[in-house]
Amino acid sequence: MQDNKDRAIARIKSIAQRLRVRIENDIPSEPGNCIEHAFLTDLPIPDDSIFYEHIRIGFRFQEFPDAHFSIYVAPSNPHDPERDSLEAQFKRIKEDMASTPKAKKVLDATKYFRESPRQIHEWKTGYEVLMRSPDEEGSRAHHDFAMKFIGVPHDPFRPYADIQFQTGVADNAAGATTASLSDEEAIAIWDKITSTIRVRPTKPLPQAGDKAAAPRVPLGEQAVTGRTCPQTGWWQAEDAGDGQGGRHHFVAGERMPHVTLPGQPSFWQKLKGEQPSHRRATAWKLVAYDDAPAREG
Numbered sequence: 001m002q003d004n005k006d007r008a009i010a011r012i013k014s015i016a017q018r019l020r021v022r023i024e025n026d027i028p029s030e031p032g033n034c035i036e037h038a039f040l041t042d043l044p045i046p047d048d049s050i051f052y053e054h055i056r057i058g059f060r061f062q063e064f065p066d067a068h069f070s071i072y073v074a075p076s077n078p079h080d081p082e083r084d085s086l087e088a089q090f091k092r093i094k095e096d097m098a099s100t101p102k103a104k105k106v107l108d109a110t111k112y113f114r115e116s117p118r119q120i121h122e123w124k125t126g127y128e129v130l131m132r133s134p135d136e137e138g139s140r141a142h143h144d145f146a147m148k149f150i151g152v153p154h155d156p157f158r159p160y161a162d163i164q165f166q167t168g169v170a171d172n173a174a175g176a177t178t179a180s181l182s183d184e185e186a187i188a189i190w191d192k193i194t195s196t197i198r199v200r201p202t203k204p205l206p207q208a209g210d211k212a213a214a215p216r217v218p219l220g221e222q223a224v225t226g227r228t229c230p231q232t233g234w235w236q237a238e239d240a241g242d243g244q245g246g247r248h249h250f251v252a253g254e255r256m257p258h259v260t261l262p263g264q265p266s267f268w269q270k271l272k273g274e275q276p277s278h279r280r281a282t283a284w285k286l287v288a289y290d291d292a293p294a295r296e297g
Contacts, residue, residue, distance in 0.1 A: 015040065020255070021226030021281055027200065029221075029230070039227070053156070060169075061189075064180045068169040069193060072162040076151030084160055086127040086148035090115070109134035113187060118147055121198050123158060125150045130190065132183060139175035142168030143186040147194060157199050165190050217286060225281035229254045234288040247287065256284050 022028065022039040032041040033055075058070035077084055097103035111132040118126035128147035135141045144166055151160040167186055170176035181189070217231035229235075229250045236247050237259045250256065258279040 014043070018043070019226075020228065021224055023224050023281070023283060026222065026224050026283070028227070030228075041228070053159075064167070064189075066169050066177050066180050067165070067167050067186075067189070068174075069165045070163070071197075074160050076153045076155070076158070076160045078153035081125075081150040081153060081160075084148060084150050086129060086146060087117075089148075090129050106134060106136060111183075113183065118194075120194060123149055123161075123197075125152070125158070126161075130187060132186075133175065136175070140168055140178055142166060142175040142179045143181065143183070144174060145186070145190050163194060163197075165193075216289065219286055219288070221286045222283050223256045223286075224283050225256050225258050227256050228252075229256055231286055232290045233286055234290075235284040236287045238283040238285070249290075250284075258282065 018032075018041045020039055020041075022034060022037060024037075026039075028034070028039050028041075030039075030041050032039055053073075053075070055073045056070070058068060061067045061069075082088065094107060097107045111134075113130040113132070115129050115131075116127070118128040120126060126147055126149045128145070130143075130145045132141060132143050133139070145164065147161075147163040149158075149161040152158040165186070166174040167179035167181050168175045168177050179186075221230065223230060223235070229252050232250070232252045234247060235250050235256070259282045260279055
């Protein structure tokens with residue numbers, strides 16, 4: 001029991017140390033996971049370890065609450081990647097349905113828009129099936145779009161992916177309500193979203209024993225409050241605060257701080273000569289390297 005408690009405490013501490021604030025338009029350059037208003041950096045992975053990452057995300061559209069889009073990403077099957085091929089799976093499904101009269105009737109009434117290979121940027125192992133299922137007993141006509149990438153074994157930048165889009169969704173069941181999108185609208189939304197999927201560029205995590213000098217982060221790099229400073233140098237706050245016009249020197253590995261901004265003094269504070277202040281999160285921008293001279297603000 002004590003061992004489990006210690007492991008749980010160590011895990012919580014690790015997460016707390018790696019968690020930082022993230023503003024909405026911040027795209028981190030480190031490996032890790034974005035969550036709402038925050039970013040959790042990955043732990044360094046030893047060379048001799050086996051690392052498996054499984055990520056699921058799903059969301060609904062405010063304008064079309066019955067439309068559901070989801071993505072599942074996992075390592076590619078190193079032993080038999082073709083086993084996860086949507087083309088092979090869909091072929092088997094159609095053959096099985098064709099062997100049963102009731103299922104064959106549904107199959108014949110299904111409308112197909114596309115059934116073909118699909119490439120997104122450098123992700124070349126995809127296959128998609130876009131169709132609309134007919135009205136059935138207990139299920140209304142709805143769109144059912146799917147795309148799978150078998151991925152490349154041992155390549156984290158080209159993993160296995162299962163991408164799905166359905167309409168008529170209610171209580172987590174497709175066809176439970178009337179689809180709010182036409183065929184053309186559903187296809188347009190599908191193409192718009194899937195075409196934006198891409199690998200987020202990241203910098204490799206430092207490995208144990210790696211003493212090679214890391215390349216400099218380019219000037220203009222931004223780091224928000226709470227993020228680990230990626231480069232020793234002079235940083236300028238987006239909101240000019242506490243001295244030097246918001247310009248400060250930070251060492252790589254430090255936590256980027258809040259800025260202190262002057263507030264509006266109350267009547268009594270004016271009388272006492274007090275200046276109120278408040279702290280707020282900000283975005284810092286790298287404006288000079290460590291060997292640049294300090295500049296008075």
